[in-house]
Amino acid sequence: MKETHFTGPDEFEVKVLKVWNEDGKKYVEISPNLFYPDGKGGQLGDRGFVGNAKVLYVWNERIEVDKEISRGTFLAKVDVERRKEVARQHTAQHILSAAAEKLFDVETVGFHMGEDYTTVDFDSDVNLEKIVELSNDVILDDLTVEEMTVSPSEVEKYKLRKVSPKALEAGNIRIIKIGEFDLNACGGFHVSKTGEIGSVRIVHSERVKGGFTRIWFVAGKRALIDCKNRDEVLKRSSKLFDASWKDLEERVKKSLSELKEKNVKVKKLSQELAKFIAGEIKKNDIVEVDEMVASFVTRLRQDVAYVLKISPNSASVCLPIEAKEEVISWAKGNGFKGGGKGPIYRFNFSDFSKFKEAFLSFSQRK
Template identity: 45%
Template sequence: MTAGRIRIDEVIKDGEKIIAVSRTSPFYPDGKGGQLGDRGKIGPANVLKVKEKNGYILHYLDAHLEPGDYECEIDPARRKDIACQHTAQHILSAAFLKVADLETVSFHMGERVSTIDLNAPFVLEDVLEEAEDLANEVVRSCERVEILEIEKEEAEKMNLRKLPNVEGKVRVVKIGDFDVTACGGFHVENTGEIGLIKIVDTEKVKKVLTRIYFTAGDRALKDYREKDKLLKSLSRVLTTSTKELLKRAENLLEEVKEKSAKLDKLSEKYAEILSKVAEPEKVGKYYLYHFSGTPEEMKYLPKFLADRKDTIVLLEHPDRIEIVSNWIDCRKIFEKLKDQLNVEGGSSQKRAVITANSASRIVEKLREILKWF
């Protein structure tokens, strides 16, 4: 742990939250510059979260403290990981700019994976690979990472990726001759400390941006181990090698589709037969059919029953009840059940779906309602 001192000016109790407030703090706040915050201890209390608000630093603690001066400790392993992820982000953002002239418009660091948003609705696979390769070349080159405090006029001459709108001196992070950008966060001293940068996923956001998910350092190694274990486990389950895993999965999916299509046809035929032999319950002027069974067979029962005059079909699933009819407004049925039984669900004119584990009270109440329709 990195040791230091801190003065707590006020301690606030907000429900179960204990918040220690100070004007200055050695703890870096969560979310500042897209970065994760520090963790550690203040006196005997563990720091769970750190926020910056209205010029004050808020420390969320797991134990109560009185205002005063305290020894504090900052978790160095977490700070090292944060520095690793943040420098990796600078390298990856610069790599996309050099490879495809794609700019990073935002950055977010997560506990497991981090993201950058690029100013393009999609990024080609070969561009992703080229940027990743270039980023890892910079890592292997062990470039020096310099933190410079310079005047804004001098910063304007350094060809920064983005010049911040600040007064006075600018904090600049310089990664060899590869990248120069303004930043207030933590960084490694040498790119070799990162070890590896790996893009793990992408997605389109806001219709005009591409979000790049990445990991670096020990996180990347952990991610590789987890995926390697998963592949080996799948290989054992599917009795094939990892090289043949995709082909094996595709073959199995094709088999499942064929069998599913056959089951669908059989279920439809069974539902047709069941509809011919099933005996309805006469309730008022309506004929109530009540079924419980597999989803496949119940899927087709309304097809063969709903058009029969004054027929109502009730389908009992493990987690829901369906009421289907072409002869009564199911919306009115649902509203009455909702008012009288406080059930949840939704409805249309010809179908109502009710969230329920048992149909007994629904059927009983439905009988009462139908007698008055």
């Protein structure tokens, strides 16, 4: 296929040849289609306009658009800013992959660009900090990024990081050269100087199927947006803790340890309160308690029928005089959801007064 995406104009006249709807989506076939297709080489596709219809997704043979468009001649426009941002992500991927190989002899086995993050799969573990550090040095060095096209027979002359047999079969190979740092075959968009990337950040990593390490990264404006979002969370959290961002971690640690201590105290007090309630409880009593207290009371007292109301719509119930099947069928018959290990049950209901009435008539039968 002729690579018109890299040399072609950003605005061009197109003929809309076919217009159709499919599963509630609108598609057009245009000629020429100079929009870069989604998924090609793991990259995001172009966006822009065909006439006044927004481009939502691009294939070689069709384009999804946001509104009806008639057949005829229109002006098509590529969203150049998006292309630039895609180029930043893509070139950053080359640099990260090359850095991983240089530092840890790790091979890149997968790459996928999403609308928010780009992922790269490495064939083994890597030290992410070192990779990011070297990659940002390469970005700051503002190396020249060149594109070269070579024939399959010439390819061997170049020490390419990776070239697929499929690409060799397809004909001439497009090589992306980043200063003296990296040479790699690729069919996507790239910046012309590494400085245009701005910076790269790895935001997440995890082990994935096959023993690979997957990283999620952002570069260019995405890296700035990522920093801004994190900064805002930090600012809001600092405000909540009335601390500067530098003191925030210590403040959170302190609060968590205080909370832990308090929880121990609450548990102890709940046990004592439960002992008291369990001792006082009489048949058919209805008591409002906290969930933790309820769990202690039901362990201590199981010889009389009672209800512990935990929330407006739920209660723990002791029914020692009934067989479990009878209790379950009574609850089901009244529309109460729940169950339990007799004699202790837990039920949810929409109206407590109805539940109370049903419980009293059920437990007083015997």
